[in-house]
Amino acid sequence: MTHREMLQHVRGELVRKMEGLQDALKQTATRMKDESFRMADFVDQAAAEHDRSVELSMRGREREQIREIHETILCIDQGRFGVCRRCGKVIPPARLLLAPMSRLCTTCKQQLELDSRTGYSAADDRVDRYAC
Ligand SMILES: [Zn+2]
DSSP: OOHHHHHHHHHHHHHHHHHHHHHHHHHHHHHHHHHHHHGGGOSOHHHHHHHHHHHHHHHHHHHHHHHHHHHHHHHHHTTOTTBOTTTOOBOOHHHHHHOTTOOSOHHHHHHHHHOGGGSOOGGGSSOOTTOO
8 A cells, every 4th residue: 555545545534434424413403403492392391401411421532533534634635644653654554554643653652751840641543722
């Protein structure tokens, strides 16, 4: 597999995953609309409210995932995908295929996990607004 093919593969996977999440979000939105119509008949409104808040927080996570995937796709399109944010080395394709959202190479990731006093945390191995 060439580097270009690997990028296309990862990009395809990300697009599929993003579309799946977007579908799930739409379905949740439709279901919640239906439920608010039926709400008048609901005996246990507290339980219904609880379900709604669980669903809303799940939607928040899905939105966050969609944002991360979208930004990773942008990185690929801009040719800045697959470079370690910490040391600037190319991240091995095997790692990118397993974890396309990685922003750190395996060595840096391990170092950060061993030494949390650097000010970095494992959470830094994720896309943020200013990634790439
Ligand atoms: Zn690195």
